[in-house]
Amino acid sequence: MAVDVEDLWLQAIDAQDEGDRDEMCRLSDDIIAAEPEYAEAWWMRANLELPAQGMPNLREASRCLRACRKVVEYDPENRRAWWRGGQILVEELGMLEEALSWWQLRREVSPTDPEPLIEQVAILADLGQYGIASERLNQLWMEGMDAMAHSQLMRIARLHG
Secondary structure: OOOOHHHHHHHHHHHHHHOOHHHHHHHHHHHHHHOOOOHHHHHHHHHHHOOOOOOOOHHHHHHHHHHHHHHHHHOOOOHHHHHHHHHHHHHHOOOHHHHHHHHHHHHHHOOOOHHHHHHHHHHHHHOOOHHHHHHHHHHOOOOOOOOOOHHHHHHHHHHHO
């Protein structure tokens, strides 16, 4: 008998509503085993890899990043997974060069989105590569770029100042 992935997904959502992380883990694993390209199950898994409270350890952060990579592989428009993966690379793993590549991939998926450029500017500034950071900063105002949210404008102001 074939596994009904949609039924498993509904059960996983119910488990999420009940706050049952163990059941969410079991169900997301079952979904991924039955349908490896099910991006939402990978996203659930990414969130489950992080502790409910406190900071992740190296293993948890690495497993979360692995799941985020799967999410964006199967659903390249999943902004939450791009953000989480970038956050893990920079804040938890300290892999700034890898984070630059991560955000470059996001730029290729969505070239008019300002978010990956903003993240690259911040990383380049952290690396002391101010000239390149300035060039990327100027790209934010090029014709065809999406409008920036207020929070993004505030972040740019902090980076520019």
